[in-house]
Amino acid sequence: EAEVAQSPRYKITEKSQAVAFWCDPISGHATLYWYRQILGQGPELLVQFQDESVVDDSQLPKDRFSAERLKGVDSTLKIQPAELGDSAMYLCASSSPRTALSSYNEQFFGPGTRLTVL
Amino acid sequence: LAKTTQPISMDSYEGQEVNITCSHNNIATNDYITWYQQFPSQGPRFIIQGYKTKVTNEVASLFIPADRKSSTLSLPRVSLSDTAVYYCLVGDQLAGNKLTFGGGTRVLVKP
Numbered sequence: 001e002a003e004v005a006q007s008p009r010y011k012i013t014e015k016s017q018a019v020a021f022w023c024d025p026i027s028g029h030a031t032l033y034w035y036r037q038i039l040g041q042g043p044e045l046l047v048q049f050q051d052e053s054v055v056d057d058s059q060l061p062k063d064r065f066s067a068e069r070l071k072g073v074d075s076t077l078k079i080q081p082a083e084l085g086d087s088a089m090y091l092c093a094s095s096s097p098r099t100a101l102s103s104y105n106e107q108f109f110g111p112g113t114r115l116t117v118l
Numbered sequence: 119l120a121k122t123t124q125p126i127s128m129d130s131y132e133g134q135e136v137n138i139t140c141s142h143n144n145i146a147t148n149d150y151i152t153w154y155q156q157f158p159s160q161g162p163r164f165i166i167q168g169y170k171t172k173v174t175n176e177v178a179s180l181f182i183p184a185d186r187k188s189s190t191l192s193l194p195r196v197s198l199s200d201t202a203v204y205y206c207l208v209g210d211q212l213a214g215n216k217l218t219f220g221g222g223t224r225v226l227v228k229p
Contacts, residue, residue, distance in 0.1 A: 004161075042205055042219030043162065056216065091161045107217060109161025 002026040004110035012116045018080035021113045025094030034077050035091040082117045089114050122206045127224040136193040138223050140206030143187050148210040151189045156203045201227045
């Protein structure tokens, strides 16, 4: 079964350092999402891509966070500089367009990258 | 987006049926109701989705009354492996498929 791949699975860094996370969505999925999940809370959407274009980054802290999906396939989320409050799980998800047979384009999540900022 | 309210936590025992009710008083005409499951250290996983009445799949059932202001996820005969957080989401299928997660319901299944 196809899965969303993310790396690294765990990252420990010191504040003010730069970190980057990578996501490879399910093949053929045009829509890619990055979420942040703080311990004990639900995931929060940071950015949504349709192919290589950003369609929603309203919750992305643009002063330190950036995301790209240059060729419309895999994606990178970067934080520079990292702050203590950035410690969280960063989840990537992908979905395919609705079809006549599906009323819902289910989002498929990867295993996430757990970031700890010291 | 419609806001949802669900219990913070629920305990159950193996073999019992677990019912989690979600309130969404401001649900809009185009909104669908979707439930996701999340195990520790994993990403959420889609369980079930519905618009009205009852939907059943191999994992769960979803009951939606006529006014659609609430919905109930039913997990039949739970096992220890059903211990997870369950999220109720309400959203417009046509609005870019944006998911807004609340705090979810932590279900603990005991032996």
